[in-house]
Amino acid sequence: MKTGFYPGCSMKGSAREYSESLLAVSQALGRELPEIPDWNCCGATAAHNLDRDLALALPARILAAAEKDGMYEVLVPCAACYSRLSVTRHELLGDEDLRRKISGLIEADYRGTARVLNIVEWLGGIPDLESKVRKPFAHKVACYYGCLLVRPAGIVNFDRPEEPRSMDLLMKKIGADPLDWAFKTECCGAGFSVSRTDLVARLSGLILDDAVQRGAEAVIVACPMCHLNLDMRRPNIEKLAGKKYNIPVIYITQALGLAMGIEPKKLGLQRHKVKVKFTQGLAKPPAASITPASAKPTAGAKSASGDSPAEAPFAGPSAKRGA
Amino acid sequence: MRSDNHVQHASQALADRVLERTGVEADRCYQCGKCSAGCPLAAEMDFPPSQIMHLLQLREFPEFSEMALRSHTIWLCLTCEICYARCPMEIDIPRIMDALRHEALARNKVNPKAKDILAFHRAFLDSVRTTGRLFEMGQIIDYKLRSRHFLQDMLQAPWMFLVGKLHLLPERVRGRRLLGRIFARTLKAKEKRP
Numbered sequence: 440m441k442t443g444f445y446p447g448c449s450m451k452g453s454a455r456e457y458s459e460s461l462l463a464v465s466q467a468l469g470r471e472l473p474e475i476p477d478w479n480c481c482g483a484t485a486a487h488n489l490d491r492d493l494a495l496a497l498p499a500r501i502l503a504a505a506e507k508d509g510m511y512e513v514l515v516p517c518a519a520c521y522s523r524l525s526v527t528r529h530e531l532l533g534d535e536d537l538r539r540k541i542s543g544l545i546e547a548d549y550r551g552t553a554r555v556l557n558i559v560e561w562l563g564g565i566p567d568l569e570s571k572v573r574k575p576f577a578h579k580v581a582c583y584y585g586c587l588l589v590r591p592a593g594i595v596n597f598d599r600p601e602e603p604r605s606m607d608l609l610m611k612k613i614g615a616d617p618l619d620w621a622f623k624t625e626c627c628g629a630g631f632s633v634s635r636t637d638l639v640a641r642l643s644g645l646i647l648d649d650a651v652q653r654g655a656e657a658v659i660v661a662c663p664m665c666h667l668n669l670d671m672r673r674p675n676i677e678k679l680a681g682k683k684y685n686i687p688v689i690y691i692t693q694a695l696g697l698a699m700g701i702e703p704k705k706l707g708l709q710r711h712k713v714k715v716k717f718t719q720g721l722a723k724p725p726a727a728s729i730t731p732a733s734a735k736p737t738a739g740a741k742s743a744s745g746d747s748p749a750e751a752p753f754a755g756p757s758a759k760r761g762a
Numbered sequence: 763m764r765s766d767n768h769v770q771h772a773s774q775a776l777a778d779r780v781l782e783r784t785g786v787e788a789d790r791c792y793q794c795g796k797c798s799a800g801c802p803l804a805a806e807m808d809f810p811p812s813q814i815m816h817l818l819q820l821r822e823f824p825e826f827s828e829m830a831l832r833s834h835t836i837w838l839c840l841t842c843e844i845c846y847a848r849c850p851m852e853i854d855i856p857r858i859m860d861a862l863r864h865e866a867l868a869r870n871k872v873n874p875k876a877k878d879i880l881a882f883h884r885a886f887l888d889s890v891r892t893t894g895r896l897f898e899m900g901q902i903i904d905y906k907l908r909s910r911h912f913l914q915d916m917l918q919a920p921w922m923f924l925v926g927k928l929h930l931l932p933e934r935v936r937g938r939r940l941l942g943r944i945f946a947r948t949l950k951a952k953e954k955r956p
Contacts, residue, residue: 448896453927477936480890484841485883486949488863491783493948497890500937500944544944590843591854600847626802626842633905633915634882638838642802671918710925 442561443510443553444472445501447520447663448480453671454517454663456707460692461516461558463705467696468565472514475505481523484630495537496544498527502555503547512554514561516692518662519629521557522587522595528555529594557588557597558661558691559605568612573700575614578717580694581655582606582617583646584624585665600624606691610659613698620653622646627668640675643668647676647684656717658688666690670712687715776827777818780861788858790851791815797845797855807835811845811855814862831869836862837876868952881908891945894935899928 450458465472478501487494502524505513515521531538532551542549562568584603592600601624607617625646628639647669650658660666669676670688677683688711696706708715777788791812798810809817809830817830830836839859846854866872872880885904889897902919906912922928935941 448898451895451933452898452929453922455927479894479935479937479941480896482890483886483896485886485890487841487860488837488883489867489887490949490952491860491864493887493945496944496948497941500940544947546940546943586840586842586844590847591856592847600843624844626840626844628802629840629842630882631840631879633902634878634909636914638803638806671922710927712921 441471441473441510442556443475443505443508443513445475445478445481445505445513445515445520445524447515447517449517449519449663449667453667456710457516457663457666457690457692460690460696460701460706463701464692464696464699467699467701468571470565473508473510475501475510475513476508477504481520483519483523487523492541492544494523495527495530495541498524499531499541499549500545500547502528502551502553503542503545503549505553506550507547510553512556514556514558516558516561516661517664518557518585518587519664521555524555525595526591557595559588559609560597562609562691562695563605568609568695572613572698574698576610576694576698577614577616578656579616579618579654580610580657580659581620581650581653582610582623582659583627583650583665583669583688585660585662586624586626586629588661589624606659606661609691610694613695615659615694615698618650618653618655620649620655622649627665629664629668632664632668632672636672636675637679639668639672640679643672644676644680647686648680651684651686655686657694657715658686659691659694660688661691673713685713687711687713689715775821775824776831776862776865777821779865780818780858783864784854784857784861786854786857786861788815788818788853790853791819791849792851794850796848796850800844800848802842802844803838803840807838808833809835811835811839811859814858815853815855818858828871831862831866831871832873834873834875835859836866837873837879864952878909878911881905884908887945887949889932891942892938893932894938894941895933897929897932899930900932 446458479497481501482494482497486497515524528551531541531549538549584606589598589603590600598605603623610617626642627646628642631639658669666688693706693708781787793812793816795812798804798812801811804810814830814835817826820826836859841856843856846856882905885901885908886896888904889901919928
């Protein structure tokens with residue numbers, strides 16, 4: 440019974456700190472994460488935009504390789520890859536003719552035995568995570584889920600498609616204060632980062648603005664594309680908005696790593712465009728470095744929904760309908 | 763500008779071809795507009811998603827199907843899945859958008875405003891086809907050649923290299939010959955390249 444790991448292309452390149460921090464955390468937790476042998480690109484947005492069979496065949500080859508290697512579940516930390524792999528598994532398991540056709544294309548029999556897990560599910564499945572916390576991550580955070588971690592709801596069967604809570608619950612476990620905010624699942628512009636940077640700057644700017652207005656000290660992400668757009672595209676965002684945003688964007692695994700007392704350098708925090716100024720997990724956040732929550736008082740925003748994340752009717756990762 | 767090719771080409775209406783390929787019925791849409799209200803890029807689109815549904819429904823006017831096929835909308839769709847999440851009729855609009863893109867591509871009817879977006883997708887898949895994984899540096903060079911935006915992000919690459927995010931050599935997958943065959947049987951077999 441082993442859990443495989445599908446890094447995907449971003450995590451080997453522009454998002455390498457996501458991979459570095461995940462592996463540092465998994466090592467500290469004593470969980471092995473072997474990579475799927477000879478994995479290929481999932482095809483991402485490009486494949487499903489241009490050809491349906493290609494968009495199914497590329498993930499099917501990955502999943503078939505995982506199955507062949509005896510993996511019963513696969514951790515896919517990139518939300519975009521997670522979506523492509525989940526959609527493929529869903530479609531091929533629901534249509535025997537299609538499964539046969541795609542198996543023919545990839546010259547291997549895809550059976551669909553390996554489950555696809557996202558990072559929040561995987562971390563949520565680790566018992567007693569709280570006991571691993573050495574330096575509580577005592578910061579106000581805006582958990583940004585983006586689109587593909589939670590949608591399409593009928594396929595990923597994970598958390599709510601809008602106003603999700605799973606990442607907020609994880610952040611609470613490591614001592615953070617997750618805020619209520621309006622842009623949890625709004626799109627950052629995703630794959631248009633290069634081809635339509637203007638649109639990405641606008642959409643990502645709205646996300647940062649809301650997080651800052653509510654008094655967040657960091658945006659927590661679980662997707663390389665979201666990170667790229669919110670962090671690396673910061674100069675484009677600031678140019679369009681005509682103002683500066685100092686709020687850092689941190690991968691969920693980096694926040695967890697910091698809380699577990701792992702060295703910031705091992706978590707790749709030095710690779711961010713927007714520097715993370717509280718890397719030592721200080722209990723007292725450097726409030727001066729962020730734009731003050733002038734218009735909206737944080738307390739008001741927090742109590743807007745009334746209930747705390749712990750009492751929310753969120754089913755939790757264990758409720759995911761597997762197989 | 764408008765050709766009537768597809769009318770002679772396929773006796774079937776566009777909405778029915780989409781239905782056949784995806785199992786998704788645009789006819790179920792009753793124009794409540796929730797998709798267009800939630801769509802992050804509706805303001806940039808020539809037709810918001812709900813109007814695309816309407817264009818498909820009006821089968822008796824082939825020119826409307828043609829407008830949907832040649833729209834900028836279908837290329838601006840980010841597949842963020844908000845429309846599908848909010849649709850009271852649970853119409854899988856992103857899937858319709860995918861099918862419309864495939865159709866536009868096969869019939870050479872891609873909106874000229876979408877040329878950069880398409881260039882990026884093609885550069886991405888070229889990289890995957892040759893090495894099996896995305897080689898970011900190669901893809902960006904390929905994109906610049908295709909789109910002619912040579913000066914874009916000139917300062918981004920050196921920074922990425924300095925922080926260790928940009929590799930100068932691609933990672934190659936052992937099974938890339940198989941991947942080459944997969945591409946040959948799918949994208950390359952169907953696409954009429956301009």
